[in-house]
Amino acid sequence: MIAALARDGAILRAYDFVPDQIQPASLDLRLGEVAYRVRASFLPGPDTTVAERIDELKLHEIALGDGAVLETGCVYIVALIESLALPEDIAAAANPKSSTGRLDVFTRVIADETRGFDHVSAGYHGPLYAEISPRTFPVLVREGSRLSQIRFRRGNALLDAETLRALHARERLVDDDEADVSEGIAVSVDLSGLGPDGLVGYRAKRHTGLIDVERRAGYDVADFWEPMHSRKDQSLILDPDEFYILASKEAVQVPPEYAAEMVPFDPLVGEFRV
Numbered sequence: 001m002i003a004a005l006a007r008d009g010a011i012l013r014a015y016d017f018v019p020d021q022i023q024p025a026s027l028d029l030r031l032g033e034v035a036y037r038v039r040a041s042f043l044p045g046p047d048t049t050v051a052e053r054i055d056e057l058k059l060h061e062i063a064l065g066d067g068a069v070l071e072t073g074c075v076y077i078v079a080l081i082e083s084l085a086l087p088e089d090i091a092a093a094a095n096p097k098s099s100t101g102r103l104d105v106f107t108r109v110i111a112d113e114t115r116g117f118d119h120v121s122a123g124y125h126g127p128l129y130a131e132i133s134p135r136t137f138p139v140l141v142r143e144g145s146r147l148s149q150i151r152f153r154r155g156n157a158l159l160d161a162e163t164l165r166a167l168h169a170r171e172r173l174v175d176d177d178e179a180d181v182s183e184g185i186a187v188s189v190d191l192s193g194l195g196p197d198g199l200v201g202y203r204a205k206r207h208t209g210l211i212d213v214e215r216r217a218g219y220d221v222a223d224f225w226e227p228m229h230s231r232k233d234q235s236l237i238l239d240p241d242e243f244y245i246l247a248s249k250e251a252v253q254v255p256p257e258y259a260a261e262m263v264p265f266d267p268l269v270g271e272f273r274v
Helices: 002-007 050-057 098-102 161-171
Strands: 011-013 027-038 058-063 068-070 075-085 091-096 105-111 125-134 139-141 146-153 199-204 225-229 244-246
Touching: 002 011, 027 050, 027 125, 050 058, 050 125, 075 105, 091 098, 091 105, 098 105, 105 146, 125 146, 225 244
Parallel strands: none
Antiparallel strands: 011 075, 027 058, 027 075, 027 146, 068 139, 075 125, 091 146, 105 125, 199 225, 199 244
C-alpha cells in the first residue's frame, strides 16, 4: 500500500526513498535541512499553518546538513522531507520509531491546521513537521535522520474484543495462559529478573555524552545506563523524571497480516509517560 501511495503521488518527497525506509506497516519520515528552536510546544489550530506558528515562536534556526546537536529540555521543529497529498478515504497516524523512544527523545508529528499531534486527516494535502524534545540525552541529528514513522489507514481496522480473542486463540499473540486480551494485549513488567544476575532493566544516567542517532550499536551500554536488578520482594520504585527501560513479562508476536501499536499508559494507574 505504501509503495502504491508513493507511486500515485499521495506521498511526496524531495529526495528518493532510501533503502529500508518503507517498512512492512509504516514509512520512516526523514528530517529536513533546518531545525527551529521554539519557545514551547504548539499545535497550529484551524486555518493556521505550522510555518506561520514557527514564525511567531522561533528563537533561532539550526542547519542540519552536516549534523547538529539538539539539547535536552529544548523544543525543536523540523520540516520533514516527506509531504502528503492523501486521497479522501485515507488518513494517517504517526509515532516515534522504537529507537527514538529508547533514547527518550520526545517526538511528535504536526500537520497544518490540525488540532492533534500525530494525526493526519483523510484527504490532507500539505507538509509534515516533527516536534523534537530530547529528555535525557543530547542527540546529534542531520538532514535525513529518521526519528518518526507514519502509518496509513482506510476505514477502521481496529479489531473488536471478540475478534481479538479469536485471533489470540488461533495465533497465540502472547505467551501467557492467562493473558488479558479483552481491550488489547496487556503487558506487564517482569520484576523476577533475567539471567543469573536478575536483571530487570536499566535506568538512564544523567550528564552523559551526546548520542549520534545514526550510529547503530556503536556505544558502550555502561556509558549511558545503570543496570537494575531484582529485589527479594520483587518491587521497584520509579523516581520522578527518571528514564527507565524495563523488560516485559510477556513476549508478544504479531501475525504478518496484522499490525499492532502501543497505546498510552493508563493515567488511572499512575502519572507516567510510557
